[in-house]
Amino acid sequence: MLKKFSPEKLEDILETGIEIFADKGLHGAGMASIAQQAGVSVGVLYKYYANKEDFFRACLHHSLNSLESLLQEVTSREDKLLNYSRQLIRALQSFSARHPSHIRMYHQITASSGEPARQLAAEIEGLSSRLYTRLIADGSSSGALRRDIDPALFAFFFDNLLMMLQFSYCCDYYKARMELYCGGMPEDSLVEEQLLRFLESAFTFDRSLVPHGD
Amino acid sequence: MLKKFSPEKLEDILETGIEIFADKGLHGAGMASIAQQAGVSVGVLYKYYANKEDFFRACLHHSLNSLESLLQEVTSREDKLLNYSRQLIRALQSFSARHPSHIRMYHQITASSGEPARQLAAEIEGLSSRLYTRLIADGSSSGALRRDIDPALFAFFFDNLLMMLQFSYCCDYYKARMELYCGGMPEDSLVEEQLLRFLESAFTFDRSLVPHGD
Amino acid sequence: MLKKFSPEKLEDILETGIEIFADKGLHGAGMASIAQQAGVSVGVLYKYYANKEDFFRACLHHSLNSLESLLQEVTSREDKLLNYSRQLIRALQSFSARHPSHIRMYHQITASSGEPARQLAAEIEGLSSRLYTRLIADGSSSGALRRDIDPALFAFFFDNLLMMLQFSYCCDYYKARMELYCGGMPEDSLVEEQLLRFLESAFTFDRSLVPHGD
Amino acid sequence: MLKKFSPEKLEDILETGIEIFADKGLHGAGMASIAQQAGVSVGVLYKYYANKEDFFRACLHHSLNSLESLLQEVTSREDKLLNYSRQLIRALQSFSARHPSHIRMYHQITASSGEPARQLAAEIEGLSSRLYTRLIADGSSSGALRRDIDPALFAFFFDNLLMMLQFSYCCDYYKARMELYCGGMPEDSLVEEQLLRFLESAFTFDRSLVPHGD
DNA sequence: AATGAATGAGGTTTCATTCAT
DNA sequence: TATGAATGAAACCTCATTCAT
Numbered sequence: 001m002l003k004k005f006s007p008e009k010l011e012d013i014l015e016t017g018i019e020i021f022a023d024k025g026l027h028g029a030g031m032a033s034i035a036q037q038a039g040v041s042v043g044v045l046y047k048y049y050a051n052k053e054d055f056f057r058a059c060l061h062h063s064l065n066s067l068e069s070l071l072q073e074v075t076s077r078e079d080k081l082l083n084y085s086r087q088l089i090r091a092l093q094s095f096s097a098r099h100p101s102h103i104r105m106y107h108q109i110t111a112s113s114g115e116p117a118r119q120l121a122a123e124i125e126g127l128s129s130r131l132y133t134r135l136i137a138d139g140s141s142s143g144a145l146r147r148d149i150d151p152a153l154f155a156f157f158f159d160n161l162l163m164m165l166q167f168s169y170c171c172d173y174y175k176a177r178m179e180l181y182c183g184g185m186p187e188d189s190l191v192e193e194q195l196l197r198f199l200e201s202a203f204t205f206d207r208s209l210v211p212h213g214d
Numbered sequence: 215m216l217k218k219f220s221p222e223k224l225e226d227i228l229e230t231g232i233e234i235f236a237d238k239g240l241h242g243a244g245m246a247s248i249a250q251q252a253g254v255s256v257g258v259l260y261k262y263y264a265n266k267e268d269f270f271r272a273c274l275h276h277s278l279n280s281l282e283s284l285l286q287e288v289t290s291r292e293d294k295l296l297n298y299s300r301q302l303i304r305a306l307q308s309f310s311a312r313h314p315s316h317i318r319m320y321h322q323i324t325a326s327s328g329e330p331a332r333q334l335a336a337e338i339e340g341l342s343s344r345l346y347t348r349l350i351a352d353g354s355s356s357g358a359l360r361r362d363i364d365p366a367l368f369a370f371f372f373d374n375l376l377m378m379l380q381f382s383y384c385c386d387y388y389k390a391r392m393e394l395y396c397g398g399m400p401e402d403s404l405v406e407e408q409l410l411r412f413l414e415s416a417f418t419f420d421r422s423l424v425p426h427g428d
Numbered sequence: 429m430l431k432k433f434s435p436e437k438l439e440d441i442l443e444t445g446i447e448i449f450a451d452k453g454l455h456g457a458g459m460a461s462i463a464q465q466a467g468v469s470v471g472v473l474y475k476y477y478a479n480k481e482d483f484f485r486a487c488l489h490h491s492l493n494s495l496e497s498l499l500q501e502v503t504s505r506e507d508k509l510l511n512y513s514r515q516l517i518r519a520l521q522s523f524s525a526r527h528p529s530h531i532r533m534y535h536q537i538t539a540s541s542g543e544p545a546r547q548l549a550a551e552i553e554g555l556s557s558r559l560y561t562r563l564i565a566d567g568s569s570s571g572a573l574r575r576d577i578d579p580a581l582f583a584f585f586f587d588n589l590l591m592m593l594q595f596s597y598c599c600d601y602y603k604a605r606m607e608l609y610c611g612g613m614p615e616d617s618l619v620e621e622q623l624l625r626f627l628e629s630a631f632t633f634d635r636s637l638v639p640h641g642d
Numbered sequence: 643m644l645k646k647f648s649p650e651k652l653e654d655i656l657e658t659g660i661e662i663f664a665d666k667g668l669h670g671a672g673m674a675s676i677a678q679q680a681g682v683s684v685g686v687l688y689k690y691y692a693n694k695e696d697f698f699r700a701c702l703h704h705s706l707n708s709l710e711s712l713l714q715e716v717t718s719r720e721d722k723l724l725n726y727s728r729q730l731i732r733a734l735q736s737f738s739a740r741h742p743s744h745i746r747m748y749h750q751i752t753a754s755s756g757e758p759a760r761q762l763a764a765e766i767e768g769l770s771s772r773l774y775t776r777l778i779a780d781g782s783s784s785g786a787l788r789r790d791i792d793p794a795l796f797a798f799f800f801d802n803l804l805m806m807l808q809f810s811y812c813c814d815y816y817k818a819r820m821e822l823y824c825g826g827m828p829e830d831s832l833v834e835e836q837l838l839r840f841l842e843s844a845f846t847f848d849r850s851l852v853p854h855g856d
Numbered sequence: 857a858a859t860g861a862a863t864g865a866g867g868t869t870t871c872a873t874t875c876a877t
Numbered sequence: 878t879a880t881g882a883a884t885g886a887a888a889c890c891t892c893a894t895t896c897a898t
Contacts, residue, residue: 027242031871042874044880051873111322111387112387153405181370261862314882455666457897470894548815549822580825582840599752604759604762604763609767682869
């Protein structure tokens with residue numbers, strides 16, 4: 001009856017927590033149902049986590065870690081923005097298929113408010129925001145990307161598109177919305193191609209270089 | 215001690231509900247605290263709404279109505295996509311400043327799951343998805359917009375950018391994230407200008423029309 | 429909109445109260461539903477009665493009054509016990525058919541406890557208990573009824589049978605029970621005849637007067 | 643602070659429930675007060691019973707079981723009606739002294755209405771109604787009991803007297819009423835003797851067999 | 857004087873957390 | 878150490894009662 005605790009079990013617990021929190025939110029999820037679905041007793045949860053919120057945060061960071069390692073992998077091979085936009089899109093598609101609840105969990109935190117929201121944003125978005133901004137600034141000054149842009153805002157738009165793509169693959173509401181737009185779930189390859197086309201144009205077209213203008 | 219009920223009071227109640235639900239979600243919000251903050255008794259809430267969920271839905275629709283009338287106003291003057299992208303952006307900025315909690319409320323429902331999520335999406339996103347897609351298809355076939363695109367997906371990307379912009383003005387997490395990207399809250403006019411530039415290029419640049427290509 | 433109050437309205441209110449209290453009991457009945465069914469506002473109820481319990485008592489006494497006047501009428505023509513047992517049975521049958529809720533209301537008070545129960549019993553049962561006991565004692569000493577009995581207890585048994593008969597005509601549970609015993613609701617005349625036969629034997633047969641005995 | 647649950651505790655809980663429901667009825671009783679008086683937390687009640695009504699039914703069946711086993715015991719030694727009327731009366735007296743609240747609980751359900759009342763009656767009264775009716779029919783045809791009677795109705799009268807006796811021992815109102823009739827609580831033996839006398843005459847006297855008639 | 861909307865105490869029920877085993 | 882039954886605070890909701898109109 002007593003099961004030895006193990007790192008694998010912890011993984012199970014966190015994954016179960018992510019699954020349920022991602023669906024029902026911090027308040028909607030119940031500790032008992034998480035414990036049951038994870039195959040442990042509630043006591044175990046409270047042995048490792050002080051309370052529900054603490055456990056929620058642990059689940060949050062667990063899912064963020066997996067997201068972060070995804071990003072790390074893609075961005076480790078330093079490259080130009082457009083060169084690895086494709087890698088990024090594919091990675092997100094693959095990750096969304098494998099770990100939809102991690103993305104949904106990430107979506108949950110975007111609903112948080114107050115100072116915690118501020119801190120989470122700094123913690124989570126700091127890396128990519130700096131990376132994207134720098135890549136765009138570099139590309140812009142090297143001539144690979146257009147010059148008439150605010151690198152920060154364009155990085156922001158860029159990440160916005162990627163975030164929404166992830167949500168659209170994982171969250172029920174966004175999924176339904178994408179199907180509404182496309183008349184069914186579009187092929188990964190079509191999305192990849194079109195989004196790249198959208199991004200490339202947005203980043204490389206420079207009206208000031210076009211002869212006549214408006 | 216008894217206060218006469220009035221349409222203004224109903225408005226107050228719904229606005230209070232939106233505020234609290236938007237912050238804490240359906241499960242996190244308490245009817246008692248909503249009643250207190252709205253300056254009515256719980257009894258009033260239950261006189262007009264069958265239960266918490268019913269009231270939640272009423273708040274939801276109240277905020278959606280205000281969003282919809284915003285969109286109606288802008289889209290009523292039928293125009294080309296790029297022409298009123300500017301109108302749209304400005305309208306969203308103004309709306310976000312006046313009714314941030316309505317946007318947050320909208321964000322809440324994007325966390326819902328299952329069949330309700332599907333229905334809500336159809337109800338809420340149907341209008342704009344069809345409008346955007348048509349405008350893009352029209353522009354594309356008339357030559358005003360590029361031809362090498364999937365109108366549905368480009369409409370989808372377009373709306374994604376607008377949604378994220380709204381959230382970034384209203385939801386604490388997204389707000390912090392935007393500040394992170396921009397090093398502080400950017401001027402509305404800068405955002406407007408840059409997003410238009412981003413959109414215009416994405417929609418009008420047609421690589422196939424450029425002499426040399428990659 | 430404002431209706432003049434009248435004695436007839438008071439009668440309506442009490443009858444409605446009796447109907448609903450009889451079915452659901454003091455705690456199960458709601459003032460609002462009573463007011464609605466009586467066609468008055470709750471305010472009227474609280475104008476004439478201090479609170480729910482007070483109103484309940486008023487309903488109680490109203491139904492007891494009608495029961496009492498029934499009894500008064502039958503017992504006014506002073507007679508021997510067996511002579512008006514028949515009158516009593518018929519009167520109860522007729523009353524039960526006309527005012528079943530009054531009987532059910534009476535049944536409600538038998539569920540009360542503590543000192544109030546004691547007082548109600550004294551108030552309600554005093555009359556008939558003294559009457560029956562005296563009649564039996566008289567009959568017993570005059571030789572019309574058997575001599576080997578305790579008049580009080582026989583009066584008690586006598587009234588018990590009549591009470592249960594009333595309940596069996598009016599209360600759902602007792603009604604179902606009587607149907608269970610009889611395979612359907614028996615004719616009034618059969619019940620009358622059989623109960624009289626039961627009572628007559630019980631009251632007149634005197635074993636000590638029979639030659640041999642058991 | 644945590645007390646281990648046990649069958650004895652369950653018994654306590656049910657007995658407490660019976661006590662309070664018997665006094666105040668389903669609607670009048672409060673789960674909190676039941677829990678407190680039973681020495682458990684409300685949570686325990688809701689762990690074992692889905693809701694108040696479910697718990698009420700459990701209490702009901704608990705008290706009916708004890709009543710039924712009483713009846714089973716007496717009726718198991720199959721005998722003639724009058725022979726075990728005495729056993730029955732004594733058993734009821736003893737049971738009433740030991741478990742007055744079980745009788746009061748039984749009395750509560752006789753106040754129920756609608757289809758549930760019908761079902762409860764069938765469930766509870768079916769056994770004894772068939773038994774009594776059969777015994778009387780047998781006795782009647784064998785000559786041990788009089789022949790000029792409707793067995794079903796006489797069984798019904800018989801059970802009515804026994805029911806009222808129980809109530810008179812246990813329910814405050816009926817208790818006060820019996821004292822009113824008897825000028826104080828009569829000795830068990832007196833009641834036994836007189837009720838038997840009442841019953842015997844009612845069941846054995848056959849006017850048609852008496853020489854002179856009326 | 858009658859109305860019925862508003863009140864809010866109190867009832868039912870849930871569930872995060874504790875702790876005896 | 879792991880368990881999960883017990884706890885009880887707090888949430889949802891009802892309805893007796895009040896009182897402005």
